[in-house]
Amino acid sequence: MRSLYKFGLSIGLALGSAMSFAGYAFNFPEPVTPIARETLHMHNLVMVVILILFFLVFGLLIYSFRNHRKGAGYKAAQFSGPKGRKQWLWALSPFALLFVIDYGVFGIPAFHAVVNYEDTKTDADMVVKVTGSQWLWQYDYPAEGVSFTSRLITPRDQIDSGAAKGANYLLEVDNPLVLPVGKKIRFITTSNDVIHSWWVPAFGVKRDAVPGFLREFWAKVEKTGTYRGQCSELCGKEHGFMPVVVNVVTQEEFAQWLASKKQAAVPAPAAAAAPVAPAVVAKAQ
Numbered sequence: 385m386r387s388l389y390k391f392g393l394s395i396g397l398a399l400g401s402a403m404s405f406a407g408y409a410f411n412f413p414e415p416v417t418p419i420a421r422e423t424l425h426m427h428n429l430v431m432v433v434i435l436i437l438f439f440l441v442f443g444l445l446i447y448s449f450r451n452h453r454k455g456a457g458y459k460a461a462q463f464s465g466p467k468g469r470k471q472w473l474w475a476l477s478p479f480a481l482l483f484v485i486d487y488g489v490f491g492i493p494a495f496h497a498v499v500n501y502e503d504t505k506t507d508a509d510m511v512v513k514v515t516g517s518q519w520l521w522q523y524d525y526p527a528e529g530v531s532f533t534s535r536l537i538t539p540r541d542q543i544d545s546g547a548a549k550g551a552n553y554l555l556e557v558d559n560p561l562v563l564p565v566g567k568k569i570r571f572i573t574t575s576n577d578v579i580h581s582w583w584v585p586a587f588g589v590k591r592d593a594v595p596g597f598l599r600e601f602w603a604k605v606e607k608t609g610t611y612r613g614q615c616s617e618l619c620g621k622e623h624g625f626m627p628v629v630v631n632v633v634t635q636e637e638f639a640q641w642l643a644s645k646k647q648a649a650v651p652a653p654a655a656a657a658a659p660v661a662p663a664v665v666a667k668a669q
């Protein structure tokens with residue numbers, strides 16, 4: 385009894401401390417893409433079915449322990465002779481039930497979700513390439529000719545020397561990824577060094593960025609806003625310092641942002657006319 389009490393207390397404390405972490409919640413974040421919604425539905429479906437099975441099985445078990453015990457004078461059933469056939473019924477019916485639940489109730493929607501997740505090409509509106517590096521993300525818009533890196537900007541003293549932590553501690557970057565709302569974005573991901581993983585919980589996407597491979601995923605974000613995520617594959621010393629921030633904006637705002645990025649990428653006429661270009665200097669050294 386004492387050990388049971390201790391067990392209960394430790395579980396309570398563990399849950400209590402987990403809840404005190406800001407930003408951590410028990411449920412999924414609000415889904416903003418078709419994939420995230422499907423994933424959440426799948427999760428809820430499985431959760432409901434396994435809870436029903438849990439209470440059914442344990443209810444039956446506890447009922448039998450109480451009412452069918454020898455101490456209460458219960459006579460054990462004999463499964464020999466012609467009654468033996470019934471035994472097979474009891475052995476096979478849970479198997480059949482689990483088969484139907486696994487393949488029918490879970491399997492079909494899960495299959496649909498996986499196929500949908502992998503379908504990056506149908507009706508894709510634009511392509512964004514995501515490259516993981518130790519320890520930042522690089523974003524390229526190949527068709528638009530825009531590319532930039534995205535690094536953590538949380539001040540070092542918040543991390544190292546106990547300065548008060550900001551609202552988006554470790555989840556803030558210099559150049560967030562900008563996407564238009566309601567467009568299907570086909571992401572292609574890879575890495576420059578080790579395996580990273582691009583993850584935005586509200587999008588329901590997480591895909592490993594593997595050096596030497598191009599892997600794909602997609603997102604069609606239905607709501608404007610700022611979404612945050614993290615690298616979710618342990619990738620070295622600063623794995624915890626390469627967050628993902630995505631600004632989802634309207635079509636017009638996206639067009640404006642794209643134009644401003646393109647302008648920044650074109651060197652100013654004065655710089656282009658300079659006698660020695662920086663690249664030449666670098667080569668000469």
Ligand SMILES: [Cu+2]
Binds near residue numbers: 618
């Ligand atoms: Cu990483």
